[in-house]
Amino acid sequence: MTVTTEPRTATLALGVSGWGVLSPYGLGADEFTAGLRAGRDGTVEAAKLTDDPVPDPRAYALAGFRARDHLGRKGTSFLDRRTAFAMLACGQALADSDLVVGDDNRDRIGVVLGTGVGSLQSTSDYSRDTLVQEKPYLVNPILFPNTVLNCAAGQAAIRHGLRGVNATLAGGPMATLAALRYAMTVLGRGRADALLVGAMEEYTPHMAWADHRAGDAPTTVGGEGGAVFLVEDAAAMRAAGRDPVVEIIAVDLGHTGGRTDLATALADRVRRVLDQTGVAPEELATVVTTGAAAEHDALDAAVGPDASRVAITDLVGNCPTAAGALQVAAVLAHHRGEPEHDDCLSLIVASTADGSVGAALLKGNARAARDHR
Amino acid sequence: MPLAITGSAMRTSLGDTAETYQALLAGESGRQPLRYVAPEGVNVRHGYHVDAAGPERPYRASAWLAECVAAAAREAGLDCARQRVVAVVGTGLRELRAVERWRADGQPVDPDALHFGAAVRGALPGIEDVVTVSNACAASSHALALAADLIELDEADAVLACGADAMAESMLAMIGRVGDESSDAVRPFDADRKGVLLGDGAVAVVVQRAPDSGAAVELRGVGMSCDAYHETAPDPDGLRAAMTDAYQRAGLHPADVGLVLAHGTGTALNDPTEAGVLAGLFADAHPGPLVTGIKGAIGHTSGSAGLMSLLVAVETLRHGQVPPVVGLRTPIPEAAPLNLVVGEPAGTDARVAQINAFGFGGVNAVCLVEVRRER
Numbered sequence: 001m002t003v004t005t006e007p008r009t010a011t012l013a014l015g016v017s018g019w020g021v022l023s024p025y026g027l028g029a030d031e032f033t034a035g036l037r038a039g040r041d042g043t044v045e046a047a048k049l050t051d052d053p054v055p056d057p058r059a060y061a062l063a064g065f066r067a068r069d070h071l072g073r074k075g076t077s078f079l080d081r082r083t084a085f086a087m088l089a090c091g092q093a094l095a096d097s098d099l100v101v102g103d104d105n106r107d108r109i110g111v112v113l114g115t116g117v118g119s120l121q122s123t124s125d126y127s128r129d130t131l132v133q134e135k136p137y138l139v140n141p142i143l144f145p146n147t148v149l150n151c152a153a154g155q156a157a158i159r160h161g162l163r164g165v166n167a168t169l170a171g172g173p174m175a176t177l178a179a180l181r182y183a184m185t186v187l188g189r190g191r192a193d194a195l196l197v198g199a200m201e202e203y204t205p206h207m208a209w210a211d212h213r214a215g216d217a218p219t220t221v222g223g224e225g226g227a228v229f230l231v232e233d234a235a236a237m238r239a240a241g242r243d244p245v246v247e248i249i250a251v252d253l254g255h256t257g258g259r260t261d262l263a264t265a266l267a268d269r270v271r272r273v274l275d276q277t278g279v280a281p282e283e284l285a286t287v288v289t290t291g292a293a294a295e296h297d298a299l300d301a302a303v304g305p306d307a308s309r310v311a312i313t314d315l316v317g318n319c320p321t322a323a324g325a326l327q328v329a330a331v332l333a334h335h336r337g338e339p340e341h342d343d344c345l346s347l348i349v350a351s352t353a354d355g356s357v358g359a360a361l362l363k364g365n366a367r368a369a370r371d372h373r
Numbered sequence: 374m375p376l377a378i379t380g381s382a383m384r385t386s387l388g389d390t391a392e393t394y395q396a397l398l399a400g401e402s403g404r405q406p407l408r409y410v411a412p413e414g415v416n417v418r419h420g421y422h423v424d425a426a427g428p429e430r431p432y433r434a435s436a437w438l439a440e441c442v443a444a445a446a447r448e449a450g451l452d453c454a455r456q457r458v459v460a461v462v463g464t465g466l467r468e469l470r471a472v473e474r475w476r477a478d479g480q481p482v483d484p485d486a487l488h489f490g491a492a493v494r495g496a497l498p499g500i501e502d503v504v505t506v507s508n509a510c511a512a513s514s515h516a517l518a519l520a521a522d523l524i525e526l527d528e529a530d531a532v533l534a535c536g537a538d539a540m541a542e543s544m545l546a547m548i549g550r551v552g553d554e555s556s557d558a559v560r561p562f563d564a565d566r567k568g569v570l571l572g573d574g575a576v577a578v579v580v581q582r583a584p585d586s587g588a589a590v591e592l593r594g595v596g597m598s599c600d601a602y603h604e605t606a607p608d609p610d611g612l613r614a615a616m617t618d619a620y621q622r623a624g625l626h627p628a629d630v631g632l633v634l635a636h637g638t639g640t641a642l643n644d645p646t647e648a649g650v651l652a653g654l655f656a657d658a659h660p661g662p663l664v665t666g667i668k669g670a671i672g673h674t675s676g677s678a679g680l681m682s683l684l685v686a687v688e689t690l691r692h693g694q695v696p697p698v699v700g701l702r703t704p705i706p707e708a709a710p711l712n713l714v715v716g717e718p719a720g721t722d723a724r725v726a727q728i729n730a731f732g733f734g735g736v737n738a739v740c741l742v743e744v745r746r747e748r
Contacts, residue, residue: 188526191597
C-alpha cells in the first residue's frame with residue numbers, strides 16, 4: 001500500500017509500555033541493552049546454524065535457540081523459527097509492560113507484525129518437499145500453516161490470548177514503520193486499545209545467498225532476531241497515570257515509484273516528520289539508520305552532522321525485515337534505565353532498494369525495568 | 374466528524390441504481406440460465422448476469438467498475454487536481470476469471486489487470502491511489518469503513534468505496550458443491566431455500582466530509598468484526614460485534630432504525646443465524662424496522678453486495694417504498710419476529726437504515742446510513 005500520508009489534523013502518539021527483543025546479544029531488553037552498550041561483537045559461526053554452504057562464515061544469529069526451551073514442549077514442535085521468535089518477543093513485551101491482559105480487555109488487544117515473505121525457510125522446505133517426496137506429493141500438512149504470511153501474528157495472538165486486530169504487513173525493510181503507522185490508524189480510529197507491533201527475521205542460507213549475490217546490502221553478513229513493542233495511545237496512558245517508556249510521535253512513509261534518488265525522497269520524508277512535530281534538526285540526539293548509503297546522504301541534507309548516527313547493520317548484521325524493529329529497540333535501549341536521556345529525541349530512517357522511504361520520530365522517557373519482570 | 378455520501382453508481386443484472394430499485398419494487402429478478410461456464414461441470418444452472426448477451430469479454434468486472442467510478446465521481450463533482458482522491462475497491466476474487474480463462478482457454482492474461490488499479494485510474498485520471506482489498510462477501514462494506522477512516526483521519530478529501538466481482542468458475546464450482554441439489558433461485562429467509570446463486574456487478578460510492586449545512590445522505594457509521602469462527606458458518610457473536618460497533622460509532626440505537634437491508638443469502642446457515650441476531654437486536658424496538666434484501670433479485674454479488682444493499686437502502690429511504698424480498702414466499706420460523714417485506718412493497722417514513730454484509734471466515738461489516746427526507 002503506498003498511500004501518500006499527509007500531515008494529520010488529530011495526531012495520535014504511540015506510547016510504548018513494554019518491549020521484547022531477540023538479538024545476538026541475547027533474549028530480552030536487558031541483554032540487548034547491555035550488549036549494545038558494551039559494543040560486543042554478536043557474530044557466531046554460520047556453521048552452527050545450518051549445514052548448507054553459505055557465502056559468509058559468520059552470522060549475527062541466535063545460536064542454539066530452541067523454541068521449546070522458552071515456550072515449552074506443548075504445541076511447539078512444529079513451529080518455525082520466525083513464529084517462535086514472534087511468540088517469545090510478544091510474551092516479553094507483555095511481561096515488560098504494566099498492562100495486564102484479562103477477559104475484560106483481550107478483545108481489544110491485537111498483534112501487528114511486519115514481514116517480508118513470511119518464513120522463507122518454511123516455504124522453501126515445503127516447496128522442495130513437493131518435488132522430492134514420494135508421489136502423490138506426500139507433504140506434511142501439519143507444516144503447512146508455517147508457510148502462510150500471517151502465521152507468526154496468528155500464533156502469537158493464540159498463545160497470549162489476544163483477540164483484537166490481527167494483521168501482517170508485508171513491507172520488507174519498511175515493514176516495521178508500516179506496522180507502526182498502521183497501529184496509529186487502528187488505535188486512532190478506536191479499533192483496538194493496545195497492539196503488539198514488531199517484526200522478526202530468521203537466518204536462512206537462501207537469504208544469505210540472495211543478499212550476497214544482489215550485492216546491494218550494506219553488509220553481507222546475515223543476521224536474525226526481532227523486536228516487539230506494546231503500543232497504546234500515549235495520551236490515554238498518561239490520563240490513566242501511566243508513563244510510556246518512549247513515545248513514537250510521528251511516522252511517515254511512502255513510495256517514490258522508482259529506484260532513483262532515494263536520498264532526496266528520504267530527506268523529504270525526514271523534513272515532513274520534523275515539520276509535523278515542530279522539531280528542529282539540531283534537537284535530534286540520535287539517528288538510527290538501516291545502513292544504506294542513501295540514508296546518510298539524506299541525513300546530511302535534512303539533519304546535518306550533529307546527531308550521532310548508528311547503523312543497525314553494524315550491530316545485528318543484514319536482516320532487513322527485522323531491521324526496523326531493531327532500530328526502534330536500539331532507541332529504547334538508549335533510554336533503558338538512563339534518566340539523563342529523558343526527553344531525548346531520536347529519528348529512525350529506512351529505505352528499500354525498490355524505492356520506499358520512511359522515517360519515525362521517537363521521544364524518550366527513562367524507566368528502569370519494572371519490578372514485576 | 375459527519376460524513377456524506379456525495380455520489381454513487383452501480384451496475385447489477387437489473388441495470389443501474391434507479392433501474393434496479395424500480396425492478397425490485399416490481400418484484401422482478403435478473404436470474405437467467407448460466408452463461409460462459411458449463412452448468413453440469415459446476416452443478417449451477419442459473420446466474421444473475423450483467424452484460425452477458427455476446428461472447429465473454431475479458432476483464433468484465435473492471436469495465437463495470439470503471440463505468441461506476443466515472444459516474445459516481447461525476448455526480449460528486451470530484452476534481453483530482455484540487456482534491457486528494459483515493460479509491461478502495463472491495464472484491465471477493467478480483468479478476469480471477471481472467472486467470473481461469475488463461476489456464477483453460479490459453480487466453481493471455483495481464484497480471485497488472487487482475488486488481489483494479491488500472492481500471493479505476495483510467496476512469497478517474499489523477500486519482501492519488503487505488504487500493505484493492507479482498508474481504509470476501511463483506512468486501513465493499515469494509516472498503517466503506519476504510520473510506521470513513523481515511524476521511525476522518527484527514528488522509529484524503531474524497532474516497533471512492535467500491536465493489537466489483539464477475540462470476541468465476543471456481544466460485545461457481547464451490548457453491549455448486551455446498552448442497553446436494555442445484556439451487557433454482559435465491560430465496561432469502563424462505564423455508565424452501567436451496568442455497569445461493571451468484572450475481573455480477575460493480576458499485577462505487579463517494580464519501581466526503583459533510584458540509585456544515587448537513588448532508589442529504591449521511592454515512593453514520595460502519596462497524597466491522599472478523600471473528601474467524603469457521604471457514605463458512607456465521608457466528609452470531611461475530612455478527613453482533615459488527616452491529617454493536619456500528620451503533621457505537623454512529624451514536625445510534627436499534628430503535629432509531631426503520632429499515633434493514635439484510636445479508637440474506639438463501640443459504641441453510643446464514644438466514645436463520647442472521648434472522649435470530651436481528652430479532653435479538655430489535656427485541657425492544659416496537660414495531661421494529663422493516664426488513665428486506667436484494668439477493669433474490671440480483672444474486673449474491675460477492676464483494677459488491679454490501680454497497681449494492683446500501684444504495685438500495687438509500688433509494689428506499691428517499692422514496693419511502695421498501696421493495697419486497699424477491700424469491701421469498703414462506704418465511705423461516707427464525708424470521709417470525711421480523712417485519713420481512715413479502716410480495717408487495719411496503720411504505721415507510723424511516724430515515725435511518727442498517728445494512729448487513731457478512732463474509733466467509735467471519736468477515737462482517739454493518740453500515741448505518743441516514744437520508745434527509747425532502748418529501
